[in-house]
Amino acid sequence: MRKLELALGERSYSILIGPRLLADGDAISSCLDSRRAVIVSNETVAPLYLERLAAPLRERGVSLVSIILPDGELHKNAETLGRIYDTLMAERCDRTTTLIALGGGVIGDLAGYAAATYQRGIPFIQVPTTLLSQVDSSVGGKTGINHPRGKNMIGAFWQPRLVLADTDTLATLPPRELSAGLAEVIKYGIIRDEPFFRWLEDHMDNLVAREAEALSYAIERSCANKAEVVAGDERETARDGGRALLNLGHTFGHAIEAGLGYGQWLHGEAVAAGTVMAAELSRRLGWLSATDLERIRQLLARAGLPISGPALGAARYLDLMGHDKKVLAGRLRLVLPKGIGTAVTWGEVPEAEIRAAIDACCHG
Numbered sequence: 408m409r410k411l412e413l414a415l416g417e418r419s420y421s422i423l424i425g426p427r428l429l430a431d432g433d434a435i436s437s438c439l440d441s442r443r444a445v446i447v448s449n450e451t452v453a454p455l456y457l458e459r460l461a462a463p464l465r466e467r468g469v470s471l472v473s474i475i476l477p478d479g480e481l482h483k484n485a486e487t488l489g490r491i492y493d494t495l496m497a498e499r500c501d502r503t504t505t506l507i508a509l510g511g512g513v514i515g516d517l518a519g520y521a522a523a524t525y526q527r528g529i530p531f532i533q534v535p536t537t538l539l540s541q542v543d544s545s546v547g548g549k550t551g552i553n554h555p556r557g558k559n560m561i562g563a564f565w566q567p568r569l570v571l572a573d574t575d576t577l578a579t580l581p582p583r584e585l586s587a588g589l590a591e592v593i594k595y596g597i598i599r600d601e602p603f604f605r606w607l608e609d610h611m612d613n614l615v616a617r618e619a620e621a622l623s624y625a626i627e628r629s630c631a632n633k634a635e636v637v638a639g640d641e642r643e644t645a646r647d648g649g650r651a652l653l654n655l656g657h658t659f660g661h662a663i664e665a666g667l668g669y670g671q672w673l674h675g676e677a678v679a680a681g682t683v684m685a686a687e688l689s690r691r692l693g694w695l696s697a698t699d700l701e702r703i704r705q706l707l708a709r710a711g712l713p714i715s716g717p718a719l720g721a722a723r724y725l726d727l728m729g730h731d732k733k734v735l736a737g738r739l740r741l742v743l744p745k746g747i748g749t750a751v752t753w754g755e756v757p758e759a760e761i762r763a764a765i766d767a768c769c770h771g
């Protein structure tokens with residue numbers, strides 16, 4: 408098992424990564440304030456893993472309720488959130504009840520937001536079961552739901568007490584979802600970890616083949632990068648650099664997700680195409696060589712990801728991008744790579760260049 412720590416003073420927590428972790432009830436049991444917990448999962452994940460997680464907890468005297476939600480990004484909304492609140496109320500859950508998210512990023516974001524808001528905050532544990540959620544969404548405390556016009560527009564920062572990433576769960580993940588997770592893995596290499604980017608170039612085939620050692624290493628390195636960034640800028644208040652860099656490709660990507668309708672493109676797919684757009688923009692600004700742009704495109708393509716976006720038209724992209732949470736006083740700020748391994752947040756990009764980058768990277 409690999410163990411990392413996200414350092415946030417009294418709210419610091421462990422990130423445990425490895426095989427057979429679901430069956431180890433001790434890690435979760437020792438984080439609970441009482442013997443009551445509610446597991447939030449979905450119709451796909453629950454039949455696969457709910458019992459594996461629940462049995463060892465019951466053996467330790469934990470009384471459990473489960474909430475099984477419909478599957479998919481389309482359900483990351485207020486209506487589904489309401490179903491969680493309804494059960495918490497019906498079960499008379501109090502502030503010692505812990506919410507446990509068992510699933511991918513959609514379940515983690517929904518359950519996390521419910522935990523942040525029910526009775527103004529109850530304990531929360533992340534048990535991520537997709538690659539994307541193990542490398543990114545379960546760590547760092549961003550929780551929330553979508554608005555039809557914009558991704559994650561309603562939410563809260565609410566840190567979990569523990570992240571338990573059982574790598575065995577990745578065996579059942581559909582290939583398209585594995586690729587989606589790799590988009591966020593590649594992101595860390597581009598924004599702050601050039602040696603990791605080179606490692607990914609050398610080991611992408613091992614990752615796509617789901618070789619256990621390669622996957623565990625990529626998850627650990629991704630979480631280490633994310634934990635360091637979040638510890639330095641938990642609430643994304645730094646004007647340049649800081650946590651906003653984790654948004655590489657997301658301003659374009661979120662526009663694709665909302666523009667096409669949630670669930671049409673996976674989050675990781677949209678981030679991949681958005682990363683190419685950001686890299687193309689950097690090339691136009693003279694910040695990224697054509698060679699490094701091509702390395703980024705190649706690596707994403709080898710991960711099974713799209714490297715061009717849907718042709719929504721630059722005007723529609725810009726309209727949707729205007730809802731981005733990095734917009735300050737009406738000014739769009741974009742995360743742009745400056746070579747591989749460094750990136751900046753930049754609010755001075757001429758709109759004509761953004762349009763040109765979108766047009767160059769969108770087909771079909």
Ligand SMILES: NC(=O)c1ccc[n+]([C@@H]2O[C@H](COP(=O)([O-])OP(=O)(O)OC[C@H]3O[C@@H](n4cnc5c(N)ncnc54)[C@H](O)[C@@H]3O)[C@@H](O)[C@H]2O)c1
Nearest residue numbers: 451511512513514536537539540543544549576579580674
């Ligand atoms: N909070 C954050 O910091 C953060 C970071 C990145 C992404 N996100 C959010 O995360 C979401 C994407 O997460 P995701 O990619 O995990 O998608 P997801 O939660 O929709 O899961 C992907 C699919 O895989 C299924 N699944 C989950 N685990 C499985 C398993 N082990 N075996 C088989 N199927 C399994 C799910 O039911 C779903 O159909 C988006 O809403 C995105 O906005 C949040």
Ligand SMILES: O=C(O)C(=O)C[C@@H](O)[C@H](O)[C@H](O)COP(=O)(O)O
Nearest residue numbers: 543547549558559650653654657732
């Ligand atoms: O943790 C972060 O910070 C991130 O930006 C990680 C992203 O991968 C993730 O998709 C996040 O949900 C995006 O946040 P948002 O604030 O742009 O909605």
Ligand SMILES: [Zn+2]
Nearest residue numbers: 591657674678
């Ligand atoms: Zn993301």
